Amino acid sequence: MTTHKDSFIALPAPAADRIYRPLALTPGEDLKGYILAKAGHAVLFAITCTSVLSVLLIFFFVIREAVPFVRDYSLAQFLTRSDWYPEAGAARFGALAVIVGSAYVTLAALVFAVPVGILAAVFLSDVVDFRVRAWVKPMIEILAAIPSVAYGFFAVRVLAPWMQTHWGFPTGTNALNSSIVLAVMAVPTIISVAEDSISALGPELREAAYSLGSTRMETTFKVVIPAAHSGIIAAVVLGMMRAIGETMVVWMASGNANQIPSPWWDLSQSIRTMTATVAGEMGETAKGSLHYGALFTVGVLLLIVTFTLNLVSEVLLARAKKALGKA
Amino acid sequence: MKLIVRQGLDKVFTVLTGTAVVVLSLVLLVILGPMIVKGTSAVLFHGTVEFRRMQQALFNRGSQGQLAAEVAETKAARQKVYDLIDAFKQGIDTESLKDQAGRIHRQFGQELQDKGIQGEQYTALRSISRDIRTRLEQAFDSRDPNGIQQDLAYVLGFADDPRFRGTAAEGFFRIARQFQKAAGRVDVARRGQYATALAEVEGIVAELLGPRPGSPMPPLVRQQYGATRWEQAQAILHRFSFTEQWVEDQPGRPLIRREVRRREQFAGTDLEPLFDYVPGHLSEMLRPSLTIYWQFLIDDSVESHTFGGVGPELLGTLAITLLGMLFVVPLGVISAAYLVEQAGDNWAVRTIRMCINTLAGVPSIVFGLFGLAFFVLTLLPALGLEPKACVLAASLTLAVLTLPVMIRSSEEAIRAVPQTYKEGAFALGASPFRTFVTVTLPAALPGILTGVILSLSRIAGETAPVLFTGAVAMGRVPHSALEPTRTLSYGSYDMAVGDRIAMMFPHNQYGMVVTLVVLILALNGLAIVLRTRVFKRLKGH
Numbered sequence: 001m002t003t004h005k006d007s008f009i010a011l012p013a014p015a016a017d018r019i020y021r022p023l024a025l026t027p028g029e030d031l032k033g034y035i036l037a038k039a040g041h042a043v044l045f046a047i048t049c050t051s052v053l054s055v056l057l058i059f060f061f062v063i064r065e066a067v068p069f070v071r072d073y074s075l076a077q078f079l080t081r082s083d084w085y086p087e088a089g090a091a092r093f094g095a096l097a098v099i100v101g102s103a104y105v106t107l108a109a110l111v112f113a114v115p116v117g118i119l120a121a122v123f124l125s126d127v128v129d130f131r132v133r134a135w136v137k138p139m140i141e142i143l144a145a146i147p148s149v150a151y152g153f154f155a156v157r158v159l160a161p162w163m164q165t166h167w168g169f170p171t172g173t174n175a176l177n178s179s180i181v182l183a184v185m186a187v188p189t190i191i192s193v194a195e196d197s198i199s200a201l202g203p204e205l206r207e208a209a210y211s212l213g214s215t216r217m218e219t220t221f222k223v224v225i226p227a228a229h230s231g232i233i234a235a236v237v238l239g240m241m242r243a244i245g246e247t248m249v250v251w252m253a254s255g256n257a258n259q260i261p262s263p264w265w266d267l268s269q270s271i272r273t274m275t276a277t278v279a280g281e282m283g284e285t286a287k288g289s290l291h292y293g294a295l296f297t298v299g300v301l302l303l304i305v306t307f308t309l310n311l312v313s314e315v316l317l318a319r320a321k322k323a324l325g326k327a
Numbered sequence: 328m329k330l331i332v333r334q335g336l337d338k339v340f341t342v343l344t345g346t347a348v349v350v351l352s353l354v355l356l357v358i359l360g361p362m363i364v365k366g367t368s369a370v371l372f373h374g375t376v377e378f379r380r381m382q383q384a385l386f387n388r389g390s391q392g393q394l395a396a397e398v399a400e401t402k403a404a405r406q407k408v409y410d411l412i413d414a415f416k417q418g419i420d421t422e423s424l425k426d427q428a429g430r431i432h433r434q435f436g437q438e439l440q441d442k443g444i445q446g447e448q449y450t451a452l453r454s455i456s457r458d459i460r461t462r463l464e465q466a467f468d469s470r471d472p473n474g475i476q477q478d479l480a481y482v483l484g485f486a487d488d489p490r491f492r493g494t495a496a497e498g499f500f501r502i503a504r505q506f507q508k509a510a511g512r513v514d515v516a517r518r519g520q521y522a523t524a525l526a527e528v529e530g531i532v533a534e535l536l537g538p539r540p541g542s543p544m545p546p547l548v549r550q551q552y553g554a555t556r557w558e559q560a561q562a563i564l565h566r567f568s569f570t571e572q573w574v575e576d577q578p579g580r581p582l583i584r585r586e587v588r589r590r591e592q593f594a595g596t597d598l599e600p601l602f603d604y605v606p607g608h609l610s611e612m613l614r615p616s617l618t619i620y621w622q623f624l625i626d627d628s629v630e631s632h633t634f635g636g637v638g639p640e641l642l643g644t645l646a647i648t649l650l651g652m653l654f655v656v657p658l659g660v661i662s663a664a665y666l667v668e669q670a671g672d673n674w675a676v677r678t679i680r681m682c683i684n685t686l687a688g689v690p691s692i693v694f695g696l697f698g699l700a701f702f703v704l705t706l707l708p709a710l711g712l713e714p715k716a717c718v719l720a721a722s723l724t725l726a727v728l729t730l731p732v733m734i735r736s737s738e739e740a741i742r743a744v745p746q747t748y749k750e751g752a753f754a755l756g757a758s759p760f761r762t763f764v765t766v767t768l769p770a771a772l773p774g775i776l777t778g779v780i781l782s783l784s785r786i787a788g789e790t791a792p793v794l795f796t797g798a799v800a801m802g803r804v805p806h807s808a809l810e811p812t813r814t815l816s817y818g819s820y821d822m823a824v825g826d827r828i829a830m831m832f833p834h835n836q837y838g839m840v841v842t843l844v845v846l847i848l849a850l851n852g853l854a855i856v857l858r859t860r861v862f863k864r865l866k867g868h
Contacts, residue, residue: 033758040760044665048679050658051734054727055682058689061700116347123344136348138855143355145851146844147788148691149816153823153840154358184354215337238688245690247791252824275692275791282696282795287704299696303689310688314681 059303066300069093069293078297084258086281086291093294099301100260101271105179105250106243108267112183113243114236117190121235122220124191125199126206144188148248155181155253169268173255176267181249186239193238197231197320198224230320237313241306244275251276274298359844366841369636369834373557374618376401377537381552385629386622397614404611405536407604412529415598417509419521421467427502428467432460434495452490459485459499466506470518479507509597524592528601531567535560535605536612549633549831556834557615564609568602623838627804631828632835637842639804643718643812644843647797648786650722650808651729656779658726659733666734667741668763687731691791698724698796712809719808721797728792729782736781740774741767743861773861777854784850788843790816815843 070078073093081094120140124133159181160172169176205227209219225232255270278295285292376397382388417424435456439449459482466478485491486500537553538545545551554560570589573582590602605612623636666676702720707713744767752762768775790798798817805812819840822829829836 037759041669044661044669045675047658048662048665051662051686051730052679052682054730055685057701058686058693058697058727061705062693062696065696065700116350119344119347120351123348127341127344139352139355141851141855142848143351145784145788145847146358147790147816147847149788149790149819149823150362150840150844151358153819154362156823157836158358158361184358187351215333217337217340218333220340241688245688245692247690247692248820252820275690278692278696279791279794282699296696296700299693303693306688306690306693307685310685314684 062296062299062303065296066293068288069290069297073290073294078294082258082260084277086285086294091290093290095274095277095294095298095301097258097260098272098274098277098298101175101254102244102273102275104261104271105175105182105254105273106240108175108179109182109186109243110236110240112180113186113190113239116183117187117235117239118194118225118232120187120191121194121198121232122224124195126216126220126224140188140191143184144192148185148246151181151185152248152252155249160253167268171255171268171270173253173270174268175254175261175271178250178254178273179267181253182243182246185246185249186242189242190235190239193235194228194232197228197235197317200231200320200324201227227323228320230316230323234313234316234320237309237316241309241313244309245302245306247275247279251279256280274302278302362837362844363841365833365837366839366844368556368558369838369841370620370623372618372620372834373615374620375553375555375557375560375613375615377553377613378555378618380537381555381634384551385548385634386626388622401612401614402540404608407608408532408536408601408612409539411598411601411604412525412532415509415521415525415593415596417505419509419518419525421518424467424502424506425464428460428463428499431495431498431502432456434498438495455485456496456499459496463499463503466503466510472510475510476507479503479510483507521593521596524589525598527570528567528589528598531563532605535563535567535609548630549828552634554613555634557613560609560613560615564606567605624842628835632822632839633828633832636835637815637818637839640813640815640818640839641842641846642804643798644787644815644846646718646805646808646812647721647725647793647814648783650718651725651786652779652783654723654726655729655733655782659730659778659782660737660775662730662734663737663741664763664768667738668759668767683731683734686727687735689728691728691789692794694724694728694792695795697727698792703796716795716797716799716811717809718797718805718812721793721812722808724792724796725786725789728789729785732785733778733782736778737771737775740771740778740861743774744770773857773864777858777861780850780854780857784847784854787850788816788847790814790820793817815839815846819843 078093078095079099080096081092082097082100083092083094084097085092124136128136155177156173159177162172163169163174163177164172201224205223206219209223214222250273254273254276256272256276257270258272259269261267261269261271278298281291282295285295376394379389379394380398383391383394436453439452444452462478462481466475466482469475469478482503483500485496491497491500533539533550533553535553538551554563568589569586570592571584572587574585576583588602590599593599593602620636624641625638626636627638628635662679666679698720699716702723703716704714706723707715707717707720748766748770749762752766753759757765793814793816797811798814799811800813800817800821802811802813822836822839
């Protein structure tokens with residue numbers, strides 16, 4: 001506030017011949033101002049709607065390119081068969097194996113990522129003080145910032161040969177490899193959303209639990225996590241979205257074998273995902289061909305899945321917010 | 328439950344939470360550490376004289392005179408290698424000896440004709456010459472030491488014949504004597520084996536020192552130079568000293584691969600000293616010195632990233648990124664300003680927010696499909712342009728992709744401006760618009776800049792959306808926004824899996840991906856520092 005003092009002194013003395021404007025506006029000026037304000041508001045609103053427009057365009061164009069395929073090829077066969085032979089004389093587009101593949105690596109990634117993510121979130125919010133957080137947070141941000149192609153590079157050039165020599169896998173590019181790397185990529189999302197919702201609970205609940213003689217572990221499992229469960233589930237869902245939509249890592253490190261793993265628990269097999277199929281084959285198709293339409297249909301499927309997961313996470317986060325408001 | 332058990336469990340739990348974070352730090356270290364170390368070697372390494380020769384020839388860099396002097400100095404050291412090989416070859420390389428014998432025979436006939444020798448004398452001399460040639464060939468092909476000595480003795484029997492003195496036929500006796508000497512030292516029965524092994528050695532020497540002076544230049548650029556880097560030279564030296572063999576470890580078990588000293592293949596021959604000479608004089612022959620090849624960042628690549636750098640890729644990434652920012656920054660800041668300053672909580676705003684969240688969740692590959700279907704195949708033809716992947720389409724696609732990042736971080740920055748600033752401006756009679764432009768925006772600018780940097784780093788690292796909209800693995804530097812470009816992200820992918828040749832040059836392979844990672848981490852580091860400072864300042868008020 002001290003800085004403003006000087007400007008008061010520097011103000012010129014009002015000139016004697018200056019005509020002072022009345023404080024109230026004339027009706028004409030008022031209307032102009034009103035119209036300008038409204039017009040400005042409308043322009044800003046229109047610009048802000050770019051995001052809405054983008055979403056609509058994405059849905060419209062991706063679905064539009066998929067429509068001919070759905071019309072000409074049986075959707076039931078697309079969803080229930082796993083014979084994907086786009087180049088064959090009678091081309092077949094059974095996408096079941098790649099759909100299963102996507103779900104497979106995503107779930108496997110979550111098995112690794114969720115415990116680590118939630119434990120790390122608890123560590124950051126309940127165990128350590130502010131100074132440690134200030135060091136750990138940027139590290140997690142770096143983990144989130146590394147481009148996916150660099151993760152893919154690591155997976156295929158470092159992790160894959162290592163797995164092959166040390167674990168004796170027939171191939172280094174397999175479901176386990178991509179799941180591990182996807183887990184690393186999903187962990188930052190899970191930590192940041194889970195930590196937000198865990199620390200948003202505030203100290204009251206914890207203090208109440210501690211005053212009843214609970215240990216930290218009991219407080220975490222019986223009080224904090226149940227109270228923050230909406231936010232934590234949202235964190236898992238968002239991490240899942242990150243994993244299912246990831247392209248480069250699975251394209252580079254999953255082995256791209258169009259098969260459903262059998263036995264189902266054997267992660268050392270090569271699989272193929274929806275994203276990798278699109279990335280790998282789009283370059284070779286002609287616009288308007290059945291293959292082109294099939295890949296767009298895979299895209300639509302991805303869009304539907306992520307859109308649904310997004311809605312779920314939003315509902316969960318809104319619920320978490322509401323619960324906090326009541327508490 | 329007993330208290331001690333509960334406390335024990337609690338301790339275990341606390342340690343587990345800490346372990347999770349420690350594991351994450353280790354993962355980060357494992358991923359980035361080796362990658363950055365290997366990538367740095369693209370720029371910082373011990374370059375040999377071959378590297379400087381390559382730089383001079385391909386990029387016209389360095390002093391020509393100095394290089395010539397250096398090459399001359401290495402020449403003497405290298406000559407010994409070639410001499411040793413040549414000496415050994417005389418007893419081995421019978422094909423070239425046979426050629427020589429044939430040549431001498433023809434030359435001798437020519438000489439006789441030139442001298443005007445005709446009739447019976449001519450026929451007799453020709454038939455002796457033919458005889459000698461045949462016996463020599465027989466000796467060269469033979470694996471029987473006694474047979475060889477007999478053949479050579481027959482040939483050398485003519486050595487004192489006055490009819491051959493001073494003629495081309497003396498060549499016969501020269502090579503016969505040479506071969507007699509060489510054959511005495513070489514186990515003739517293993518000559519075939521030696522020849523194969525020698526060809527291998529010669530190949531490795533060419534890899535190490537470049538093509539032999541005087542021999543025809545190989546068409547591939549990577550074969551025109553020896554080891555350009557010292558660590559590469561060390562690796563080649565290892566292959567020079569050791570050879571892999573499949574040996575039976577235990578009877579009945581599968582063969583195993585084992586490294587055997589290569590000198591054992593040449594034990595007792597003229598070539599054996601080579602295996603002491605090359606390791607001992609390698610630095611004399613290659614003259615390594617610490618090199619900072621910063622031009623890696625601007626040089627074009629040569630022959631599928633054999634040599635050169637990532638100049639076009641870096642340029643393409645910057646072009647796509649900056650063009651994308653041109654679209655996304657105004658849109659993002661205005662949207663954020665509207666959402667914070669103007670919009671209430673009605674259904675329209677809720678829809679907008681939901682769309683922003685949806686946009687943030689769309690998989691990157693779907694952005695690629697969208698960019699292909701909309702920007703490339705619909706928008707470009709609508710504008711009267713050729714519908715092909717180009718920088719513009721890639722930038723637009725990435726702009727849409729990063730819009731949520733930009734809006735969210737700008738919103739946060741604008742929200743962080745204290746209400747008192749605005750109230751001060753309002754109290755002075757400023758309109759909401761004026762307040763925003765003169766008070767809120769300047770105060771929020773560092774925060775918005777943070778968002779800009781984060782969006783930049785997001786755009787620069789994306790690969791999937793540019794796959795079909797603007798990135799190529801090969802091709803020239805684009806001259807306009809309507810041409811496709813190479814990018815660091817797609818280049819990293821291509822070199823990691825698509826490009827077989829790149830595997831032979833891991834420093835360039837890692838150099839590419841590390842350039843991208845360092846670029847992005849530097850941007851993120853900048854954003855983190857900036858953000859910390861901004862929040863400190865705004866809190867201070």
